[in-house]
Amino acid sequence: AQTVTQSQPEMSVQEAETVTLSCTYDTSESDYYLFWYKQPPSRQMILVIRQEAYKQQNATENRFSVNFQKAAKSFSLKISDSQLGDAAMYFCAYRTRDEYGNKLVFGAGTILRVKS
Amino acid sequence: GAVVSQHPSWVICKSGTSVKIECRSLDFQATTMFWYRQFPKQSLMLMATSNEGSKATYEQGVEKDKFLINHASLTLSTLTVTSAHPEDSSFYICSARRPNNEQFFGPGTRLTVL
Numbered sequence: 662a663q664t665v666t667q668s669q670p671e672m673s674v675q676e677a678e679t680v681t682l683s684c685t686y687d688t689s690e691s692d693y694y695l696f697w698y699k700q701p702p703s704r705q706m707i708l709v710i711r712q713e714a715y716k717q718q719n720a721t722e723n724r725f726s727v728n729f730q731k732a733a734k735s736f737s738l739k740i741s742d743s744q745l746g747d748a749a750m751y752f753c754a755y756r757t758r759d760e761y762g763n764k765l766v767f768g769a770g771t772i773l774r775v776k777s
Numbered sequence: 778g779a780v781v782s783q784h785p786s787w788v789i790c791k792s793g794t795s796v797k798i799e800c801r802s803l804d805f806q807a808t809t810m811f812w813y814r815q816f817p818k819q820s821l822m823l824m825a826t827s828n829e830g831s832k833a834t835y836e837q838g839v840e841k842d843k844f845l846i847n848h849a850s851l852t853l854s855t856l857t858v859t860s861a862h863p864e865d866s867s868f869y870i871c872s873a874r875r876p877n878n879e880q881f882f883g884p885g886t887r888l889t890v891l
Binding site: 750764769 | 820868874884
């Protein structure tokens with residue numbers, strides 16, 4: 662079974678600085694998706710960024726980028742120019758790519774605090 | 778992005794009563810919906826996968842007679858917590874899957890059982 666590990670329960674970053682959230686996963690599959698979700702205090706899950714395993718290029722969405730290391734099974738999220746609105750719980754998630762690969766497997770989450 | 782709604786957003790009930798939570802995909806047909814449970818500052822725990830027109834598939838350890846799931850149409854799935862007890866108090870989140878496999882989450886329902 663696939664597992665996702667987030668080893669940082671909490672992280673802090675100064676506003677306008679850069680922070681990296683770590684995620685590792687375990688799978689025997691070669692093709693899959695990886696995601697980072699943000700859950701602010703409202704508790705609405707928001708997709709931050711998505712990476713397809715067959716793509717070598719790291720995904721980027723504005724201030725958010727990932728460092729995807731397939732061989733190491735590592736998928737970290739970098740947030741640049743941190744803003745107060747980035748404060749949230751961040752979840753790393755895995756999903757298989759096949760037609761029936763519905764389930765998202767979530768990590769334990771990392772609480773990100775942004776200091777002004 | 779696509780919109781998924783949940784109703785109610787917050788419910789308080791007495792121990793022993795049943796509570797129904799609705800999950801709707803507002804602008805797309807969802808062949809599959811998922812139900813999660815989340816305790817404070819913890820991750821989402823998948824409870825069951827609901828496919829339209831068929832029985833839900835429950836994760837190990839989730840009581841199917843306790844948490845009844847019905848996916849009667851392509852836009853609506855319901856979770857009924859039967860004979861609720863205080864330990865069932867939690868945040869319940871649904872997500873809906875589009876045909877292209879993208880998943881969208883509802884805003885969640887906070888259940889408090891007194």
